[in-house]
Amino acid sequence: MARLITVEDVEYASIGAAILGTGGGGDPFIGKVMAQQAISERGPVTLLGAEEIDDDAWILPSAMMGAPTVMIEKVPEGGEAVRALRAIEARTGRKADATTPIECGGINSMIPFVVGARAGLPVLDGDGMGRAFPELQMETFHVYGLSGSPAAVADERGSVAVIEAADNFQLEWLARGVTIRMGGHAHLVDYPMSGAQYKRTAVRGTISMAIAIGRAVSEARRRGEHPVEAVCRATRDSMYGQGIPLFQGKVVDVERRTREGFAVGRATVAGLKDDAGSELSIRFQNEYLVAVRDGSVLATVPDLICTLDSETGEAVTTERLRYGQRITVVGIPTPEIMRSQAALEVWGPRAFGYDLDFTPLEARFPSYYRECGVPPGKEKYLESSPA
């Protein structure tokens, strides 16, 4: 299962991870360049499946934190995440055996490869959400009982803050405050954990998934096929299940503010082709949270709402949204580990302030999912739906 991740794999992974990042998780171009540079200088990085690590291995997840809008103008120096890793190694008295992403995203799936290449560590094939979310407690690691502390936040000047928070919500609050003071984004190592804890809590196989999606998009483009359809198909045989095209149109309005260190706002999309005459509204906080068509909810967190460039199939992140873009909005069902009651309390629509219960995409669109099938464990959503 172990495989070497090359510069070419990173190309695909950055495309796919940005799609799974649901608008957040950082800019895919910057992430790709950072990881490719590190791998070019230090050599390929080993990707390990969760099942390949020892139960007592010491896993230090690595990521970037902050508003993506800031990241695209204030590009990282490159050594930040390794400094955060060294700080947690020193604090915990134990050298890392591996690093892992905490979320999918154009940057946050890439940072572990920067760390892997620079620190000579393998990267684990999985993360803490199988998508992107804006806050540190929004991770399966938190939902299934792990402590995010001690966590280290590092900037490009060489400053590092090691935070031992009273709980994971306080960790988010304090680390966010440090990140804001570090200029709006910073690098992060949090949820230090054992291999056994990783196996129990991680959303597995997400780097491989990102590479597969990225390759599918790229090959479809080469063959002149429709890249959006390739994205939908690429997740079919995974724990996600097939993606579903929800809306296509033109971006006609974007409201976006950087508030409390987050990129917060709403995009309005005027329908084209089959969706002509309709309007889609998408709300976001770093990531896309809720998609509403003409007043009817189409999809909500934690299912993935992905906006793709209608031509290229590549992700349009929330900070790159702009007037006139032709986009196709795709829903991807979130894996089952993300839908437990405990999980929905942390990242269901209500956790973001929306007065909505979570309804899975499979239950919203049962005929589509009866036709294309669902992964094992998700049949219940079809059964509970009206025929």
Place this chain on the structure above:
Amino acid sequence: MARLITVEDVEYASIGAAILGTGGGGDPFIGKVMAQQAISERGPVTLLGAEEIDDDAWILPSAMMGAPTVMIEKVPEGGEAVRALRAIEARTGRKADATTPIECGGINSMIPFVVGARAGLPVLDGDGMGRAFPELQMETFHVYGLSGSPAAVADERGSVAVIEAADNFQLEWLARGVTIRMGGHAHLVDYPMSGAQYKRTAVRGTISMAIAIGRAVSEARRRGEHPVEAVCRATRDSMYGQGIPLFQGKVVDVERRTREGFAVGRATVAGLKDDAGSELSIRFQNEYLVAVRDGSVLATVPDLICTLDSETGEAVTTERLRYGQRITVVGIPTPEIMRSQAALEVWGPRAFGYDLDFTPLEARFPSYYRECGVPPGKEKYLESSPA
């Protein structure tokens, strides 16, 4: 020289330190109660002169950080500073041999006694400014070359952030950000240093000075003498030199905001008795910075501008200022170690945004100081003054 600090000494120290705190350094009532409770529970604390510690002793200064306006409504839990101390002990791999104040003030001269009593450590008789200042780089420890990092910031919930900053200005910026997120105030251990470093950089004898001032005020009140005069006399034979009454009057206006974690504003005092018909304006950022009478500057940082209750002689901190108070404003010359060029760059009037050079009180009021005398090393200020 070593002496035991009792509950009674703390009573005096809190009065005197609040006066030396120049309006900042925290509320004397809260500070006194915290220290007296700790000493009542754990016994008296040893006060050591700088000359009594080994050069290789490990000194961890302790303090409170944040807006005093917040402190008087959100009272500390009591264990915060010891948790910060333990975090720095763990980070540096060395148990503390002593703690010390970093500034004079109603709370910040007291916190080390809380730590001393709870952790069984002696407290050193000195600090990093011989007064209070609002920012972490405004310490002789910084001016004379020490690093404030690693520093620990702790709150009442049990969260601790250990910050290793790129420089002391970044430390101030990041620790302030954490403090704001911790609710507006927090406890702090910074500038971990050796005994030799302490001897080279500290403003010595400031706790003894605070006790002497507090006792002088209390005894004057008991004897029916004028407490403000007692304050002025109490510093005469110290490295400060005698205080000078600058203005007496009634507070007629207070502008005060809590901005970026500081209590910032201005007080206007209408003159009474000898000062009737005049108006004094005092600007502050946690501490009093500049006093201007009818458009003429009377005193600026780093000289001490102390506002005393005209009846009791006790300090009126910036957060307790209110309409109608009868106050007497006293200037106390700052010690020589605070007046070097390097020092004035950090805490002269320009460091706070005022387009003013620093002129020492002795040079502003040479006839007063020729009469009462100045401490050794300060004669030059009289010589350079017009006769």
